[in-house]
Amino acid sequence: MKPAPFEYFAPASTDEALSLLAEHGYDAKVLAGGQSLIPMMNFRLVQPSILVDLNNIAELAYIREGDDGGLRIGAMTRHRQVETSPLAAERAPLIHVAMSKIAYPQVRTRGTFGGSVSHADPSAELPALSLALGGKFRLRSQRGERWVAAEDFFVSLFTTVLEPDELLVEASIPPMPPRSGWSLQEVARRPHDFALMGVAAVVTLNEKGVCDGARLVFISAGDRPIAAERAAESLKGQAPSSKVMEEAAEIASMQEIDPSSDIHATAEFRRHLANVLTRRALEQAFQRAAETKQEG
Amino acid sequence: MPTTFDLTITVNGTRYERSVEPRTLLSDFLRHNLGLTGTHVGCEHGVCGACSVLMDGQPVRSCLMFAVQAHGHEITTVEGLGTRDELHPIQQAFQEAHGLQCGFCTPGILTTVKAFLEQNPNPSEEEIREALSGNLCRCTGYQHIIEAVELAAEKMRG
Numbered sequence: 001m002k003p004a005p006f007e008y009f010a011p012a013s014t015d016e017a018l019s020l021l022a023e024h025g026y027d028a029k030v031l032a033g034g035q036s037l038i039p040m041m042n043f044r045l046v047q048p049s050i051l052v053d054l055n056n057i058a059e060l061a062y063i064r065e066g067d068d069g070g071l072r073i074g075a076m077t078r079h080r081q082v083e084t085s086p087l088a089a090e091r092a093p094l095i096h097v098a099m100s101k102i103a104y105p106q107v108r109t110r111g112t113f114g115g116s117v118s119h120a121d122p123s124a125e126l127p128a129l130s131l132a133l134g135g136k137f138r139l140r141s142q143r144g145e146r147w148v149a150a151e152d153f154f155v156s157l158f159t160t161v162l163e164p165d166e167l168l169v170e171a172s173i174p175p176m177p178p179r180s181g182w183s184l185q186e187v188a189r190r191p192h193d194f195a196l197m198g199v200a201a202v203v204t205l206n207e208k209g210v211c212d213g214a215r216l217v218f219i220s221a222g223d224r225p226i227a228a229e230r231a232a233e234s235l236k237g238q239a240p241s242s243k244v245m246e247e248a249a250e251i252a253s254m255q256e257i258d259p260s261s262d263i264h265a266t267a268e269f270r271r272h273l274a275n276v277l278t279r280r281a282l283e284q285a286f287q288r289a290a291e292t293k294q295e296g
Numbered sequence: 297m298p299t300t301f302d303l304t305i306t307v308n309g310t311r312y313e314r315s316v317e318p319r320t321l322l323s324d325f326l327r328h329n330l331g332l333t334g335t336h337v338g339c340e341h342g343v344c345g346a347c348s349v350l351m352d353g354q355p356v357r358s359c360l361m362f363a364v365q366a367h368g369h370e371i372t373t374v375e376g377l378g379t380r381d382e383l384h385p386i387q388q389a390f391q392e393a394h395g396l397q398c399g400f401c402t403p404g405i406l407t408t409v410k411a412f413l414e415q416n417p418n419p420s421e422e423e424i425r426e427a428l429s430g431n432l433c434r435c436t437g438y439q440h441i442i443e444a445v446e447l448a449a450e451k452m453r454g
């Protein structure tokens with residue numbers, strides 16, 4: 001028996017879960033897929049005295065079309081559900097494609113969208129992609145409800161703006177503007193492992209084929225998903241060319257990200273990867289944007 | 297005394313009623329409480345895949361679930377595949393194609409392959425490698441495992 005003892009609650013509704021959190025907030029931890037929390041409990045890195053298990057709350061597991069034509073994803077939606085959802089593939093292809101890069105089949109059966117975002121691992125895909133797509137999260141407590149944009153949600157390593165009595169109940173991912181393209185590029189030691197370095201690019205072209213807007217968000221590049229804003233700004237108003245993409249890659253990899261060294265890779269190697277991956281990501285994203293332009 | 301939780305769980309078609317502490321991992325429950333030691337435990341943090349079992353037909357890590365979470369659900373372990381005298385076609389294929397050496401990883405691989413072949417009866421080599429990406433094997437170098445899965449798929453298609 002590895003984890004320390006705890007008291008266990010398995011509420012059947014969100015309201016019930018919120019009332020448990022209102023009562024026990026600081027002592028309680030929420031259990032979603034458990035694919036990050038249980039390993040930490042097995043090692044006794046965390047020892048919550050109360051667990052509030054969300055797995056019986058059916059109302060939190062869904063994938064729907066949003067009013068804006070984007071995607072609404074319930075917090076308890078499993079990675080596997082998103083991976084096999086035609087609606088997700090159509091409305092948020094970047095997120096859909098990432099699913100096959102997140103861990104392994106057995107982990108995707110359990111792991112949830114809300115859990116991954118709330119866990120705020122800077123090496124995870126979904127926090128970075130939510131940021132790259134301009135997503136936002138609906139947080140609820142007994143005190144009320146608030147929407148927080150992804151750019152305001154991630155505070156630092158494994159830390160978000162979630163209060164102890166709050167639940168993340170839903171993610172809203174808006175559609176990309178017309179003439180947009182996207183790409184996700186990663187390097188991992190083995191496929192599906194956490195990436196040594198990764199970057200998501202979303203770019204938009206205007207009618208003349210000039211870059212109208214860009215977003216570059218890095219994975220494993222700091223204490224949270226890192227948006228390279230100056231690199232993105234440097235692309236605006238430019239016609240895509242290898243020169244502008246190389247410049248953006250240089251700015252992002254040398255000035256904006258803050259990777260660290262560990263047993264897997266040095267910071268210097270990670271910067272090198274970031275540079276190469278940014279160029280690849282931009283090339284593919286601009287290519288895709290140009291193709292939608294022809295279709296449209 | 298820590299509080300215990302009464303759970304009812306169906307494992308390999310048999311219903312069990314047991315009282316457990318909530319912190320009991322499903323892997324430990326299967327091995328210690330039910331004596332089903334076919335499910336192996338390697339890393340206990342979700343990396344190796346040795347503990348993989350099926351819950352309601354889907355592959356999960358039994359070291360990353362509490363037994364209480366399987367209350368009311370159906371679990372399939374390697375013991376639920378075939379018997380010593382009558383091996384499941386996947387087990388036969390692993391024997392014939394030398395898909396194991398020490399056998400430590402095998403229970404997790406067999407259960408994962410069972411769910412996989414039910415969803416995808418005619419997989420490509422790449423799809424097989426993808427399906428088994430969460431199962432580490434330190435002996436075989438994987439080649440014979442892939443061949444065993446191909447053979448199993450053939451046997452099961454009839």
Ligand SMILES: Cc1cc2nc3c(=O)[nH]c(=O)nc-3n(C[C@H](O)[C@H](O)[C@H](O)COP(=O)(O)OP(=O)(O)OC[C@H]3O[C@@H](n4cnc5c(N)ncnc54)[C@H](O)[C@@H]3O)c2cc1C
Nearest residue numbers: 030032033034035036037111112115116118124125168342
């Ligand atoms: C071997 C392995 C490899 C992995 N590889 C990858 C990978 O390559 N990329 C990747 O992105 N992820 C990877 N993961 C992590 C996986 O995606 C997890 O599923 C995910 O990070 C956490 O989701 P969960 O549902 O399991 O959350 P849990 O583990 O249940 O919870 C994580 C944290 O979030 C909190 N929480 C959960 N849900 C909510 C909520 N609705 N509101 C408020 N707080 C909440 C919990 O209290 C806990 O602190 C891997 C995991 C394993 C075991």
Ligand code: FES
Nearest residue numbers: 338339340345359
């Ligand atoms: S023991 Fe469960 S994944 Fe290794």
Ligand code: FES
Nearest residue numbers: 397398433434435
């Ligand atoms: S056969 Fe020994 S670990 Fe796979």
